[in-house]
Amino acid sequence: MDDFWFEFVEITQSVGDGFLFGSTYALIGIGFTLIFGAMGKLNIAYAATAIAGAYSSLAVFMLFDVSLVIIFIVSAICSAILGYLVYLACFRFIPVHNHLAALMASVGGLFFIDEGIVHATRGSPLNFPSMFSEAYFEVGPYGIRGDLLFVFFIGLISTGVLLYVLFRTRLGLATRAVAQQDVAARLCGMSIHSTNSTTFAVAGLLGGIAGAMTAAAVGILSPVMMLPLTIKGLIVTVIGGLGSIPGAIIAGLFVGSFENVVMYFRGIDERDMYVVALLFIFLVFRPNGLFGKTITRD
C-alpha cells in the first residue's frame, strides 16, 4: 500500500512534468499547423527557425545584459524575421501548386540554418539562462518546477493571443480565407503573398517563444536538439489533426506526458518507439487526428 502510494506519486509526477514540458512541443506543433493551415504546405525548417531565434536572443543577451523578458521578445522577433526569410527563400517564388519543391526547399533551409548555427558556435552547447530555476515548489509529495510552470503559462498566453488574432482580427480573417479558398480570396482582392508572409512571421513569433522556452527549460542550447524537436513537432501536428490549433496544443501536452510515462516504465530505448506507435494508432483509428476534419472535394 505504501509503495503503491509512492509509485502513484512518482507516476503522476512524471505525467505532470511531461505535461508542462509538452507545451514546448505544442508550440512547435502550432507553428507547423499555422503554416499548413494557411498554405497547405509543410515548412520543415520551422523548428530550426525556432531554435535559431533562441540562439540569436542568446547572442543579444551575451552582448548586453538584459532581462529575461527581453530575451523572449528578442527571440520571438528574430525567429519571426527568420520565418519571413524562410518564406521568401523557400515558398514565395515557387509555384503555388508545386508542394514537392517547396517541401524540398524548406529542407534545404533546415540544413542551412542548422549548419549556420554550428558554424557560429562550433556546435558547442551554450548555456541558456533559465528563469528562476531556483523556484521549485514542493506541493505535498510533488515537486513542481517553477520555470516549467512559467513556460507553460507563456505557452498558454501566446496561444491565446494567437487564437484571438486568428479569429478576431482582419489578418486572421484573411489568413483563414486564404487557407480555405485561395482563389476566392484572391478574387476578393486579398494578396495571397502578403497574407502568407504574415502567417510565416506570426508562426515565427510563436516559434521564437517556443525555442526560447525549450532552451530555458533545458538550460542549454545545442544543435543536436533541432532534429528531435522537428520530428516531435510533426508527430504532434499529425496527432492533433493537420490544421487544427487546439488539436496541436492538446496533442503536444499529451505526447509530452505520454513519453514521460513510457520513459518511467519502459526506459529510454523504447520511449520514442512508443511515441511513434501512438502516432500509428491514431493514423489507423483516427486518420484525421484529434480535431482534424475530413476535407472532401470532387
Added chain:
Amino acid sequence: MIRKGVEKMNKFTKLAGIAVLAVTVAMPLAASAGDRSVKVLGWGAKSGPLKSFGVNSEAALRSAIAQINAAGGVKLGDGSSAPLEVVSYEDSACKKDQNIAILRKTASTTDAIVGMGATCSGSCQAMFGVLQKKIGDASDSGVQMPILSDTCIRPGLAKISEWAFRNVPNEVAMYDQLFAWLRSENPGVKTFSGGTETDQGHSFITHTAIIVQAAVRHGFEWVGPSVPELGPDVKQGMKELQAAAKTQHWLMGDTNYSVQVRKIKKQDPDMILVSSHPFSACGFLKEMKRQKVNQKLLVGLTSSASQETLNGCMSAAEGLIIPTGFAPITPEAVSANEIVSKAGGFLDLHSAAAWENAYLVKTAVEKAGISATSDTVAEDRRKFRDALASISGTAGLIGPVTRDGATGEASKPYVYVQVVNGEWKVIHDPR
C-alpha cells in the same frame, strides 16, 4: 556566470580570426619548404555538432607540425632532412561514408604516408573495416594505409586492422585508478548510481562495461536498479546493467531529463556518474541542480573534459570530476596549449593527442627511414606502419606514452580534473 560566458564567447571570435590567419600563412610555408616533404593528411568533423573536435585537432596538428618543421623537420632514410607537410585537413562531418571516401582519397590520390583521423568512433569503426585486416594478406583487398587516430576512443577499435593505430587513453586503467583514488580520498562515500546516453556507442559502452565495474571494484556500492550480475571485472554484468538501468539513461538530443534525475535522486547515492557528452551531460546536470540532488561526488565521461562543458553549464558542472589525457601541467603541455590557442583551437584530451601524434609521426618516420619520393609511397607507408608498430613508447605532452604495436593501442598518462569556480582544475596527478 553569464559574464564568464561572455568573455569566453568574445575570446572565441578573436581566436577564430587568428586561426584563419595562422592557417593561411602556414599552408604555403609548408608547401614551399624543400623539394621533398613527408606528407600526412588529416581529417575530422569540421561541420555538424561535433565541429569543435575537428577544429581543435586541426589546430593542434598544424601547430605541432609547424613546430617540428621550425626545428628542422624530420630525418629521412638517406640522412637528409625534410619538412612534414599537411596535404590537407578534410571535413568528414562525422559520417561513415565521408570518412571512407577521405581514406580512399588519401590512399589513392595523395602521397601521404599516414592518415590522421577521424572524429566519431562509429565512423572510425567503418573506416578501419575498409583497411586490410592483416599485414601482407594477399587475399585481403582492403586498403593499405596507416591510420593514426586521436579521437576514435571507443574501446578496442584499433584491433579491427593492423593498419589502424590510436593514441587515445586506456579508459579501463584510467577509471580504475580514478576510483581507487576517490576511494582513498573519500571514505565517507559509499553508494553510487548514474546514467549515460544510449545512442552514443562510446558513452554507452564505457559506462556500462568499464566505469560502473571500476567503481564496484573499489568498494563503491551500486544503488541503482538491482543488477546481481554486476561485478568488479570489465564487462561483468554489462548486458544486465544496460537492461536494468534503462529508465535512468537518456539520448544525446534529449531535452527533458526529469524522470531520470528523479529516479537517481530517489536512490540517494553519494556519488553520481554522468557518462555523457557535453550536449546531454549539461542538460542532465542542470536538471540535477533544479531538483536539488545533493550528491557528494560527481564523476563524468572523459569526453566531457572539454571547453564545451564549460560553455554549456559552467555552474551546474561545478565539482564534476573527470579523468583526462591532457591538462597543462608540464612545461611542454603549457607551451603547446598556448600555441594551439593562438591557432584558434583548444587543447583537450583529443586535440592534445593530435599534437602528440605529430611527434609520433616524426619518431616513426625517422625510425622507418623512408625515402619520401612519389614513387616509393607504397613501401614508405609499409615501412612507416611497421616502424609505428615497433614503437613501444614516446614522450607525451604530460608524460611518457607506452604503445602496444600488436593492438595499435596506446596507454597514456592521465590526470583527474575538476570544475572549480568555472575552470578545469587538476585535482590529482597519479603520474
Added chain:
Amino acid sequence: MLEVKSLSKNFGGVKAVRELDLAVNAGDIFGVIGPNGSGKSTLVNLISGVFPATAGEILFQGQSLSSLSPHARVKAGVARTFQNIRLFPGLTVWQNLWVARNSAEDTRAEGISYRWFRKSGPVKNEIDAMLEFSGLADKGDELASSLAFGEQRRLELARAAATKPRLLLLDEPAAGMNHDEIRDLDKRIRQLRQQGMTIILIEHVMDLVMGITDRIAVLNFGSKIAEGEPAAIQENKSVQEAYLGQSDGD
C-alpha cells in the same frame, strides 16, 4: 439496364438524394435535369462509386453495384465523365486513351516502348479510332494539359468511351460550350449510342437534352418530381415551377 431503387445520400444533415427511383432501358439516352443542387451530380457519383450511398440500391444488368469500387464498376461496364474535366494532364492525349482502353478487359497489351506501341501495339487501331472520334488525331502526342477547353472535353468523352462501357454517365458535358461545339457534341453522343452504349445525360442545356434524349427524369431537392418523354416533360407543371425564376441553364 440500370435500376436505381430508393437511393439516398446524406452529407451530414444535407439530403442530396432522397428515396430516388430510376429505370433506364438499354440503348436509351436518358436525360436527367433539374435546378442546381438538385442532386444530379451526386447521382452520377453514386452510380460511378465515387462515394457510397447512404441507403438504397443500384442494379446494373440485374447485379448490384453497391459493393463494387469505382474501377470494378468500370470493368462491369459503367463509365463516366466529370463536370469539371479530370484528365491526366501530364500524360499525352494518346496515353490518356491508352490508360483507359486497356483497363476495360484485356491487360496483356504491354509494349516495348511508347513509340512502338503507338505504331504497332495490339490495340493501336482501336485507340486511334477513339482519337479520330475525339477529333484530336493530329494531337495524339501532345500533353493533355496543352489542349484547349473544348478539346479537353472531347478527350474526356473519348477516354470514357475507350473503356468500352455499356452505360456511359455524362455529367454536364456541354457546360461552357458554344453552339457549334454543342451541335458537335450532340453528334458524338449519337455516335456512341449507335455503338450500343446506353447513356445517362445530365445537362442544363435544354435544347441539347430535349433534342437527343428518349426519356427524361427531373430532379428537385434530391427527389424525382417527374419522368417521361421530352415533350411531356416540357408540358409538366411541377417542372416549370421547379425552374420558375431559375435563370440558369445557360
Added chain:
Amino acid sequence: MDYYLNLINTIGIHTLLGLSAYVLLLTGQLSMAQAGFFAVGAYSASVLTVIFGWSILPAIGLAMLITGFLAFLVGFPALRVRGLMLVVATLAFGEFVRLFFHNFRWRVTQDGVEVGPDGTMGFSEIRYFAEHGWTSWEVASLIWIFVIIVMALIWWADQTRSGAVLRAVGEDELAAGTVGIDVTVVKVAAMTAGGVIAGLGGSLYAHQITMLDHHAFTVLLATFAIAYPILGGVSNVFGTLVAVIFIQGLLVEGLRFLGDWRMLLFGALIVVVMNLKPRGLFDSQTLRWIKNVLRLRLSRRLS
C-alpha cells in the same frame, strides 16, 4: 582511382535509394520510409553474409525479398493516408525501424570473435568484399550492374502502359479509378517495388561501408531519398541519377576545397535549385533542350 571508384559506388548506391522513392513519387506517394527499407536491406544482407556466411548474391537476393515483403505490408496502411499525413506517417515508420535496429542484438561467436549486430555499438566488420579479395573495380561493376538493370527496368516500365498507369494514379487518383485503374493494386505494387529497390541499395551499402549502426538511417537519409527524385525531377528516370551526382558528387565531395563552408553551402544550393528549377534539374524542358541539341548534331552530321 580507388577514390573515384568509391565515389562512383556511393553514387550508384544512392541512385538506387533515390529510385526507390522515384517509383513511389510516380504514384503521388511521398515516402519517408525509404531509409527504413534501406536499413532493413542493409542489416538482413549483412546478417546473411557475416553470420550465415552466405555468398553476396544470394544474400542480396533474399534481402530484397525480405524488404519487398515488408514494403508490401506497409503499403496497405499507407493507402489510408495521403499528402502530408503520408509524409509524417512514413517518417514515423522510418524512425521506428531505426529505433528497432538501435536495440537490435544478434551476437554469435565465430572462430573466437563475436560478430553480428550489437545494438548501439552497431554491426561492424562486414568485410565480405575485402575478405574475398574483390578489387574496387569488381565492387564497382557489381554495384553498377545492379544500378543499370534497375534503371533500365524503370525506364522501360515508364515507356509501357504500366508506367502510364502509375503516372495516371499519381496525377488524379479519382479519375484513375473511374477509367478502371485499380488504385489499391497500383499503389501497393509501387510501394513493394520501392521496397525491393531500397533493399538492394541497402544491402550494397552495408558491404561498401562495412559498418552499420542506427546513426546511418536517420531522417536525414530518408530526406536524401526523396530529395534525389525531387531535385532531379520525376519526368525521367535519369533525373534521379543527375540529382545524385549533383549532391554526392558535387555538393559532398566536389566542394571539399571549401572546408568548413561546404555543408553551409549544401543547404543553400538546394534552396537555390528548387527556386530556379521547381520541377527538378532534369525536367521536361531540359530534356527537350538536350534532345534538340542532339538532333542538331545529328542533322549536321547528315548534311
